[in-house]
Amino acid sequence: MSNAPQLIGSSGDSLREAFGKALVSLADEFPNLVVLDADVAGGTGAHNFRTSHGDRFFQFGIAEQNMVSAAGGMAATGLIPVVTTFAVFALRALEQTRLSVAYAERNVKIVASHPGLDVGPDGASAQCLEDLAAFRAIPNMTVISPADQIETELATRAIVEHVGPVYMRTGRSPTPRIFGADHTFQIGKGQIVRDGADVTIVACGVQVARSLDAAKILDGEGISARVVNMATIKPLDHDLLQRCANETGCMVTAEDHNIFGGLGGAVTESLAQHTPCPVEFIAVNDRFGQSGEPDELVQLYNLGSVHIADAARRAIKRK
């Protein structure tokens, strides 16, 4: 008996694994769904689909640019290609996404694991802090960042049902469960996951759980914080943002992404136009990441629940 090494980081409780299992569950219902990989299936969750539906799994090797343009071609034959890779390598094929997928309006889904500081030990080269900004800037793209395993499963179904190009980021590390079996997901709709009157914390991805923790901290001080899960960064739920701005008078945005151009950028573009109010940003402050455990990095880069709570207090003071 050989002792095969254990695959590092293939946690059953990560968003990437939730995505991979969701793909398997959709396979029968969507016979045109095919999955494309660039030799990282073990890390993206796509290995689940490779095992269950090997005849619909296409290996492209370590060549993301070809993979993304080819996905556009495959979609042009009626298939629904789901391109799977790490977020930084999706970024590598940004221009292919722009021309071969988005401009051509091909029904391609790009689902990237390993976004943000959540990547942890692999360090800055793999910690993609720019994907939301980059993919959001491309016309025709829908951009999604689900918050937990249940939402990832629902979002996976939603993007396969949706006709048009999508970029979705999952996550590498084990992520707390937030939602119950009754959770719903609709592309383009944010949700108030905790109500409050003094400040609205708008978060996406792994920062939703930390924002809920921050709301609990604030609650102990008599501050009533509302938490919005903005799982769709584009198209943005402008109506919900306006309502929250009117009802709470200030906001905090929280994302595992660079401070420029991501969720905070999208939210403040909307607010500036419709309902200006004080906004504080929780994001990586225009720096690269480094090796470390995700929890350590969250503290070092000021992305934790205590930092979100601090930002909420600052926002309230500015009202």
Next chain:
Amino acid sequence: MTSSAFHENLIETARLIRCHSIASIYTATSGHPGGSLSAADLLSYLYTHEIGDEIPQDDDLKRNRFVLSKGHACPALYGALAVKGHIGLDEPLKLRKLGSRMQGHPHVGALAHVEASTGSLGQGFSAALGMALGIRHQGGDGRVYVMLGDGEMQEGQVWEAAQCAAHYKLDSLTAVLDYNKMQSDDLNANIIGLEPLADKWRAFGWHVVEIDGHDFAAISAAFKEAKSTTGKPTLVLAHTLKGKGVSFMENYPTWHGSVTMSLDDTEKSLIDLGVSKSDVPGWLDGTIHEGSTQ
């Protein structure tokens, strides 16, 4: 059709493609004549013998498809579509104009007969590969043709795709290289040399057929050979002349990139291509055409 009629039809189609290219680049006041003229004979053959007349549908897996990966040569593509009756004979004159289907580089969203949006080199090749994979996966027998430029060989994505197509033994994919030896600024050899090009493609697992890209007998034989080649994709490595058909452009560096053509140069070009002097104004305002081959 007799052998000579077969050739006459291809020669005339190519001549008209070249006329459309020159007239449209003149009215657009920009565009790439050199690489359009070098590709005209290959396009004449493909649109006469390999690409059908149907309106392309994504889910039609029986039809053959063509992708112009060297998208800057689209004046020749639009010319071929006009000659074959897929678009109006005067439509190429709308090249690069606001609101027109004749976008400066081919776009699927603008024109049904364009199969892939191109203009960023390397991407059309991968898109064609994806089409061939998708068609085969679904049991279709449609073939996919893709034309690349020689400057395009410098894009890493081309070699990613070449490697991938060979790995998947995609014998339904045929790439055509319009090897006119010149790119935007200079000779390939002075930019980044490409040779030994045929050997490189063979080493990447492709069947290579090397031909004179202006000899219709050779072009016809090459595509037949591609169709009968199994287990690997075929590259038709077509040696061509940049600016072919217009004497003062042939192999003359000024005409390689995007240019504005003077009326004088345009008239000389069309006359070189067999248009009578009195018909030149009609070619340029869309009122006179020598008819399509339909």
